[in-house]
Amino acid sequence: MKYHQRLSLLILLDSVIVLSAIYISSYLLYSSPTLTTNIVFLSSIILVLAHHLFAIYLKLYQKAWEYASIGELITIFNVVTYSVVLTVIAQYISFGMVMTRAMVITWMLHILLIGGSRFAWRVFRDHYWNPTQGKKRTLIIGAGSAGVMVARQLFNSIDTELKPIAFLDDDPAKKKMQIYGVSVAGKIKHLEKVVEEMSIEHIIIAIPSLDNKRLKEIFSHCSKTKVKTQIIPMLEDIVTGRVSMNEVRDVQVEDLLGRDPVELDIQGISEYITENTVLITGAGGSIGSEICRQISVFEPKQLILLGHGENSIYQIERELRGRYQNRFEIIPIIADVQDRKRIFEVMETYQPHVVYHAAAHKHVPLMEYNPMEAVKNNIFGTKNVAEAAKAIEVNTFVLVSTDKAVNPTNVMGATKRIAEMVIQSLAQDSKTKFLAVRFGNVLGSRGSVIPLFKEQIKIGGPVTVTHPEMTRYFMTIPEASRLVVQSGPLARGGEIFVLDMGEPVKIVDLATNLIKLSGHSLDDIEIEYSGIRPGEKMYEELLGDDEIMKKQVFPKIHIGKSTFDEFQGILDEVNSLPKIEQNRLKEHLFKLISTEHKQAKETV
Incomplete structure (x- = not known):
C-alpha cells in the first residue's frame, strides 16, 4: 500500500474511533444527551483535530505496526492524553465547565480502540498472514540481548523459514524463563538432548562477545547433532560497522581457530x-x-x-x-x-x-x-x-x-x-x-587449501588431503x-x-570441520589421502x-x-x-x- 493511501486510511479510522469514544461515553453517562449536544459536538471536533495534530507531530502515522511494541504503545498514550487535555481546556474556556467523567471514559476508550486497532494488525499478520507451519524449528544459543533480538527478528519476518522454539543459556537466573513465548530450555551442555527432544532443525549461536575458543567448544556440541548451525557476527565486526547484528551467517572455519585476535597499538x-x-x-x-x-x-x-x-x-x-x-x-x-x-x-x-x-x-x-x-x-x-x-x-x-x-x-x-x-x-x-x-x-x-576443499565438498567429494599427519x-x-x-x-x-x-592444526581436522560446516558428515563426504606433493613439508x-x-x-x-x-x-x-x-x-x-x-x- 502506498504511503498516502495508508495515511488516509489511518486518519479515517482514527476519526471514527475518536468520535465513537466521546459519543459512547456521553451516551453512557447522560440520560438526556440533548442537554449536552453543543458541548459534545464542539468537544468531538476539537478532539478529532487535536488527535490528528499530535499524531502527526509524534509520528504516530509513520509507525510500522507489524513491529509494534512498548515504544508504539507509549506514543499512543501520549497522543491520546495530549488530545484529551486540550479538549478539556477548550470545554472550560468555551462553556465554563468540564465533562470530567465523560472525558475520563473517552480517554480510556480512545486508548483502547486506537491501541487495539494497531495491535490487531500485528496479531493478524503474525498468526494468519505469516503462519509458522512448515518453518524450521530453531534453537537459539544465548538468551541475552542479541538472542532476544534474533528471536524477535524471526517472529517479525515474513520471509524467514525459521521458527524459534527454545533458547539455551548458561545463566542460572534465566532457567525456565520465557521470552516472546519461547522458553530457556537449559544450559549449553544440554544442547544434544534439547535438539533431540524438541526436534530442532536449525541452530543459531547468538552470543556476539563469544571468543574463538568458546565458540569452538559450542560448535563441537552442535556438530554432533548434524543440525545446520549459523552464527550472528562477532562483537568486533559489529563495533567496526562491517556488519549489523541481525546478519546471521554460516559458521566459518576461521571462527574455529580457537585463538584471540592481535590487539593493535x-x-x-x-x-x-x-x-x-x-x-x-x-x-x-x-x-x-x-x-x-x-x-x-x-x-x-x-x-x-x-x-x-x-x-x-x-x-x-x-x-x-x-x-x-x-x-x-x-x-x-x-x-x-x-x-x-x-x-x-x-x-x-x-x-x-x-x-x-x-x-x-x-x-x-x-x-x-x-x-x-x-x-x-x-x-x-x-x-x-x-x-x-x-x-x-x-x-x-x-x-x-x-x-x-x-x-x-x-x-x-x-x-x-x-x-x-x-x-x-x-x-x-x-x-x-x-x-x-x-x-x-x-x-x-587465494591459493589456500580452503577454496579447494569447498569445491570438492560442493561436488560431493572426496576431499583430498595429502597425509593424515600433515600439520600447518x-x-x-x-x-x-x-x-x-x-x-x-x-x-x-x-x-x-x-x-x-x-598450536598447529592437522589438515585432516580442517577438512573434517569444513565438511561438518557444510552440513554434511564423513559418511556423506569421504576424505582421501593423495600423498605429499613436490616441495611440501610434513610440518x-x-x-x-x-x-x-x-x-x-x-x-x-x-x-x-x-x-x-x-x-x-x-x-x-x-x-x-x-x-x-x-x-x-x-x-x-x-x-x-x-x-x-x-x-x-x-x-x-
Missing part, C-alpha cells in the same frame, strides 16, 4: 601512518587488499595501491572510495614489481613514508614447475621495490614473508628466504627500516594484516616478526632453531634474530641467478640457503 600505528603516504604492492591480492583496509582506518594522507592485475586493483579502489568518501587520497597504480624502472619512477613520484611489499608468487607446487618466475617475482621484485625505497629514504619497508622460508624445501620458500636476506642486507647501511613479517597459512587467501599453522586474513600493520612501529631494522599462532616452522628469541616484543608477536652476515656476497649471488640454466636453478637456490645455515652453525 593504535597510538603507535597512528603516529607513522596518519597523514603520511603509504604504498602497498600486491594491493589487489587477498593479503594486500586487507592491509589496505587496515591502513585506511588510520586515514593516511595518500594510499598508493600498486598491483599488476587491473581488475583486482579496481575492486579494492572502489571499495575504499565507497567506504571512506574522499577522507584521504587513493591512487591506483598498475605496475609490475619486476619492472625496475617503473618501480623507481613510482617511488620517486609519490615519496611514500611507509611501504608494504605484499606482491609475490606463493603457490608451492606451481613454483616447483616455474622456478625462474618465482625468482623474478619473489627475489628480484622484492629487490627492486626495496632498493627503490632505500634510494628515496622511505621510513619503513615491510616485507610480507612466509613460514615456508624457514628451512625451505621448496622453490617458493627458498625465494622468500632469499628475499628476506636481501632486505636484511639493505638494512645494514640504510636510513630506511627494513623488516620482514612471517605468516603461517592464511585461511581464505593457520591464521585469518585480518590477523595476518594486523601483524603487518603492527610490525612497523616495533621495527628497528633487519628484524623478522612472527605471530604467536598457537612448518615459524622460526629456525638458530633464530628463536622467546621473549615477545608485543602481545602475541615474536621477533627473530638475524643469523647471517655475508649479505654482500649473497647479493652478488642473487644478481647471477638469471644467468643460470632453468634445470640448475633449484640447486643453486638451495645452495644459497645452505650457505646461510652453514654460517649460522659456525656462529653457534
Whole structure:
C-alpha cells in the first residue's frame, strides 16, 4: 500500500474511533444527551483535530505496526492524553465547565480502540498472514540481548523459514524463563538432548562477545547433532560497522581457530601512518587488499595501491572510495614489481613514508614447475621495490614473508628466504627500516587449501588431503594484516616478526570441520589421502632453531634474530641467478640457503 493511501486510511479510522469514544461515553453517562449536544459536538471536533495534530507531530502515522511494541504503545498514550487535555481546556474556556467523567471514559476508550486497532494488525499478520507451519524449528544459543533480538527478528519476518522454539543459556537466573513465548530450555551442555527432544532443525549461536575458543567448544556440541548451525557476527565486526547484528551467517572455519585476535597499538600505528603516504604492492591480492583496509582506518594522507592485475586493483579502489568518501587520497597504480624502472619512477613520484611489499608468487607446487618466475617475482621484485625505497629514504619497508622460508624445501620458500636476506642486507647501511613479517597459512587467501576443499565438498567429494599427519599453522586474513600493520612501529631494522599462532592444526581436522560446516558428515563426504606433493613439508616452522628469541616484543608477536652476515656476497649471488640454466636453478637456490645455515652453525 502506498504511503498516502495508508495515511488516509489511518486518519479515517482514527476519526471514527475518536468520535465513537466521546459519543459512547456521553451516551453512557447522560440520560438526556440533548442537554449536552453543543458541548459534545464542539468537544468531538476539537478532539478529532487535536488527535490528528499530535499524531502527526509524534509520528504516530509513520509507525510500522507489524513491529509494534512498548515504544508504539507509549506514543499512543501520549497522543491520546495530549488530545484529551486540550479538549478539556477548550470545554472550560468555551462553556465554563468540564465533562470530567465523560472525558475520563473517552480517554480510556480512545486508548483502547486506537491501541487495539494497531495491535490487531500485528496479531493478524503474525498468526494468519505469516503462519509458522512448515518453518524450521530453531534453537537459539544465548538468551541475552542479541538472542532476544534474533528471536524477535524471526517472529517479525515474513520471509524467514525459521521458527524459534527454545533458547539455551548458561545463566542460572534465566532457567525456565520465557521470552516472546519461547522458553530457556537449559544450559549449553544440554544442547544434544534439547535438539533431540524438541526436534530442532536449525541452530543459531547468538552470543556476539563469544571468543574463538568458546565458540569452538559450542560448535563441537552442535556438530554432533548434524543440525545446520549459523552464527550472528562477532562483537568486533559489529563495533567496526562491517556488519549489523541481525546478519546471521554460516559458521566459518576461521571462527574455529580457537585463538584471540592481535590487539593493535593504535597510538603507535597512528603516529607513522596518519597523514603520511603509504604504498602497498600486491594491493589487489587477498593479503594486500586487507592491509589496505587496515591502513585506511588510520586515514593516511595518500594510499598508493600498486598491483599488476587491473581488475583486482579496481575492486579494492572502489571499495575504499565507497567506504571512506574522499577522507584521504587513493591512487591506483598498475605496475609490475619486476619492472625496475617503473618501480623507481613510482617511488620517486609519490615519496611514500611507509611501504608494504605484499606482491609475490606463493603457490608451492606451481613454483616447483616455474622456478625462474618465482625468482623474478619473489627475489628480484622484492629487490627492486626495496632498493627503490632505500634510494628515496622511505621510513619503513615491510616485507610480507612466509613460514615456508624457514628451512625451505621448496622453490617458493627458498625465494622468500632469499628475499628476506636481501632486505636484511639493505638494512645494514640504510636510513630506511627494513623488516620482514612471517605468516603461517592464511585461511581464505587465494591459493589456500580452503577454496579447494569447498569445491570438492560442493561436488560431493572426496576431499583430498595429502597425509593424515600433515600439520600447518593457520591464521585469518585480518590477523595476518594486523601483524603487518603492527610490525612497523616495533621495527628497528633487519628484524623478522612472527605471530604467536598457537598450536598447529592437522589438515585432516580442517577438512573434517569444513565438511561438518557444510552440513554434511564423513559418511556423506569421504576424505582421501593423495600423498605429499613436490616441495611440501610434513610440518612448518615459524622460526629456525638458530633464530628463536622467546621473549615477545608485543602481545602475541615474536621477533627473530638475524643469523647471517655475508649479505654482500649473497647479493652478488642473487644478481647471477638469471644467468643460470632453468634445470640448475633449484640447486643453486638451495645452495644459497645452505650457505646461510652453514654460517649460522659456525656462529653457534
